[in-house]
Amino acid sequence: MTSTSKVFTKEFEQLLDLQQVRDALYFLKQDNEQTTKDQIEVTEVEAPPFNEENRAAFFKEKLAAFGLDDLKTDEEGNVYGIRKGSGSGPTVVIAAHLDTVFPAGTNVKAKVEDGIVYAPGIGDDGRGLAVLLTLLRTLEENKIETEGDIVFLADVGEEGLGDLRGMKAYFRDNTYVDGFISVEPGAPGDLIYCGVGSKRYNVTFKGKGGHSFGDFGTSSAIHAAGRAIAALADLTVPEDPKTTYNVGTIHGGTSINTIAQHAGFQLDLRSVSSEALAELEANALAMIEEAAQAEGEARQQPGSISVTTELVGDRPAGSQPKDAPIRHIALQAAEVLGIEVEREEPLSTDANVPISLGIPALTLGGGGNSGGHHTLEEFFDPTDAFYGPQRILLALLGMVGVKDGAAPLLPIRN
Amino acid sequence: MTSTSKVFTKEFEQLLDLQQVRDALYFLKQDNEQTTKDQIEVTEVEAPPFNEENRAAFFKEKLAAFGLDDLKTDEEGNVYGIRKGSGSGPTVVIAAHLDTVFPAGTNVKAKVEDGIVYAPGIGDDGRGLAVLLTLLRTLEENKIETEGDIVFLADVGEEGLGDLRGMKAYFRDNTYVDGFISVEPGAPGDLIYCGVGSKRYNVTFKGKGGHSFGDFGTSSAIHAAGRAIAALADLTVPEDPKTTYNVGTIHGGTSINTIAQHAGFQLDLRSVSSEALAELEANALAMIEEAAQAEGEARQQPGSISVTTELVGDRPAGSQPKDAPIRHIALQAAEVLGIEVEREEPLSTDANVPISLGIPALTLGGGGNSGGHHTLEEFFDPTDAFYGPQRILLALLGMVGVKDGAAPLLPIRN
Numbered sequence: 066m067t068s069t070s071k072v073f074t075k076e077f078e079q080l081l082d083l084q085q086v087r088d089a090l091y092f093l094k095q096d097n098e099q100t101t102k103d104q105i106e107v108t109e110v111e112a113p114p115f116n117e118e119n120r121a122a123f124f125k126e127k128l129a130a131f132g133l134d135d136l137k138t139d140e141e142g143n144v145y146g147i148r149k150g151s152g153s154g155p156t157v158v159i160a161a162h163l164d165t166v167f168p169a170g171t172n173v174k175a176k177v178e179d180g181i182v183y184a185p186g187i188g189d190d191g192r193g194l195a196v197l198l199t200l201l202r203t204l205e206e207n208k209i210e211t212e213g214d215i216v217f218l219a220d221v222g223e224e225g226l227g228d229l230r231g232m233k234a235y236f237r238d239n240t241y242v243d244g245f246i247s248v249e250p251g252a253p254g255d256l257i258y259c260g261v262g263s264k265r266y267n268v269t270f271k272g273k274g275g276h277s278f279g280d281f282g283t284s285s286a287i288h289a290a291g292r293a294i295a296a297l298a299d300l301t302v303p304e305d306p307k308t309t310y311n312v313g314t315i316h317g318g319t320s321i322n323t324i325a326q327h328a329g330f331q332l333d334l335r336s337v338s339s340e341a342l343a344e345l346e347a348n349a350l351a352m353i354e355e356a357a358q359a360e361g362e363a364r365q366q367p368g369s370i371s372v373t374t375e376l377v378g379d380r381p382a383g384s385q386p387k388d389a390p391i392r393h394i395a396l397q398a399a400e401v402l403g404i405e406v407e408r409e410e411p412l413s414t415d416a417n418v419p420i421s422l423g424i425p426a427l428t429l430g431g432g433g434n435s436g437g438h439h440t441l442e443e444f445f446d447p448t449d450a451f452y453g454p455q456r457i458l459l460a461l462l463g464m465v466g467v468k469d470g471a472a473p474l475l476p477i478r479n
Numbered sequence: 480m481t482s483t484s485k486v487f488t489k490e491f492e493q494l495l496d497l498q499q500v501r502d503a504l505y506f507l508k509q510d511n512e513q514t515t516k517d518q519i520e521v522t523e524v525e526a527p528p529f530n531e532e533n534r535a536a537f538f539k540e541k542l543a544a545f546g547l548d549d550l551k552t553d554e555e556g557n558v559y560g561i562r563k564g565s566g567s568g569p570t571v572v573i574a575a576h577l578d579t580v581f582p583a584g585t586n587v588k589a590k591v592e593d594g595i596v597y598a599p600g601i602g603d604d605g606r607g608l609a610v611l612l613t614l615l616r617t618l619e620e621n622k623i624e625t626e627g628d629i630v631f632l633a634d635v636g637e638e639g640l641g642d643l644r645g646m647k648a649y650f651r652d653n654t655y656v657d658g659f660i661s662v663e664p665g666a667p668g669d670l671i672y673c674g675v676g677s678k679r680y681n682v683t684f685k686g687k688g689g690h691s692f693g694d695f696g697t698s699s700a701i702h703a704a705g706r707a708i709a710a711l712a713d714l715t716v717p718e719d720p721k722t723t724y725n726v727g728t729i730h731g732g733t734s735i736n737t738i739a740q741h742a743g744f745q746l747d748l749r750s751v752s753s754e755a756l757a758e759l760e761a762n763a764l765a766m767i768e769e770a771a772q773a774e775g776e777a778r779q780q781p782g783s784i785s786v787t788t789e790l791v792g793d794r795p796a797g798s799q800p801k802d803a804p805i806r807h808i809a810l811q812a813a814e815v816l817g818i819e820v821e822r823e824e825p826l827s828t829d830a831n832v833p834i835s836l837g838i839p840a841l842t843l844g845g846g847g848n849s850g851g852h853h854t855l856e857e858f859f860d861p862t863d864a865f866y867g868p869q870r871i872l873l874a875l876l877g878m879v880g881v882k883d884g885a886a887p888l889l890p891i892r893n
Binding site for chain 1: 730
């Protein structure tokens, strides 16, 4: 299903009437090859989870060439600097994440075959980082002065157990933000405006254990875990706001004829609504406790099974209304370029953090065709990839405005 | 609790009145050191599961020195020969198992510290094999002629997945057996007369899998396994005949945010009654099937979870009445020696097979103090270990009778 908008039609026609803007769009097309080169270069600097510092330093140098204000690496490891506007518009952050899912020592050397680039992390989020650079180049080369400030941010800890730590730190330290764009691999029309929140738990059951025959009647950690999973599997969750649960892995026991002393599973809880997520979390944790109790009671050994639930992931949920101005800005930016917006379903990305804080935020597709994300077979096809940065540029300029040419469309927050 | 008997009191007094028998008992005491030497020697010949042939060949040579009739290695790998009686008594098999639980390459060299022998397998069933040799020596040295035949048997496949294959083969090939004694490590009073039967299953659930959020609503192999375990954990089983179940190990899934494509667990079912075991097995397998179905149906995807149950262990159950003559023979044999019988609970040993076939059978403790069975720290303390073979000798002679001295107490079967 393609999304369209009737809001900001006139404003985007005016934006496209500006010669500077048309030149900038043309520049992005011409810059497609250089952008792919940047993308390969940055991907070949390893950035394992919790060890993004080499890529951060490398990227900081790249940003330094554009003379950003207050360019810095913060305590969490994020790198960012400001491209100042004329001072009267909103402040918008455009971000891509430095980290990959690949451990240190992964071969991240790119191979190009038939024009397609193969490298772990080439799309996710090598693409986003390269898009930041091509956007900066076109703004500089075409001397575009914006009304609002644009913060260029390369952040840490987007993936897995990184748990959005980069974004959490950024928004703790920087409160004057009016809008946010996260660039992730995806089609140039991709427009994610709701953030899937998640809570992740490692659940561990412990009991006394014993011999399956001689000690029969002793409570079992595996039996307790089974009771918990069976209860969880019958949980009712709302379809809207979409809310989900999953026991993703399980392990336990030592041998077939030993009553298990330990068993554990990993539980993933998600929702686009923080209220629904909190309710699900409370229900799930209560069920897990009850299952441990029930196993003990079924054996006339109340309290014989202990259970611990360790929070190992916590990503805030958040949704924005369909008629949020930021969504319509991004829809129009695609529409004027003839790009169809076919994908809007909620995801868990850097944008979760600002959305959860009430700050208008989007995740937009970086363009090009990529796939195999989070696998060693990840690839990126740069053919016509420039549509991604073109749409993002227009959305960005629509938000912050162009000095003496187009008024900012994104409101300034108080 | 100590078990005593008022049956065969007079018969055992008569047996002990025989000078030959008293000499044989004294010989066993004097042979304690040689028995420990034999025990170390046989333990140091590796006998991994399904690869007992080296130890079998070694032990066959040992047996050959006693001039047994029809000494042979059968197709399964069992070694046995007959010490013929005068022809008018019952045939009794006395057995110890060749196999250990230790894989090939395990260091089975014995260490002796403070008189205690350390070696994997030294007790289980190095002790049983050594007891067979000391019994043969004392029968020969003291020229004891029995009425019934005694078969000395060193069998394969007693442990774990060996699944009593040695015994199953022996009783398939040899039908004229009236009684059976298995010698296992244990106190000289140990007297096991009920065999715990078991059925073991590897249970595997499979489904389509998917992403925890994007594909929510897809059935999960782990959720299905959890439903099965929760149902099993609430199974009602009889206390008498003792019947038990256990999910001993569980594994499944690939990552926290992936709906599991596979999950599996190991299920151990046991009973001293083959009827109760069969009923438990049927119930458990039905519950597992239902759980797979239930997970599919809960997701409106009937049939989306497949389940396979692979039988990986099958040991026959069997019990004998408390007043079985064979039990009273072994009780009296202990009683006249002043040995207390404190342990009679059912086990799963070689004796399961004859018990399940209706052949009177016992498992008796080999004497000495041993522990750490099935671990690399296994040990055996030979102090006063001769009480084991003394009690076994008296039980054996009670069963088969002594020519011109004591009538056989064990009936001949038809």
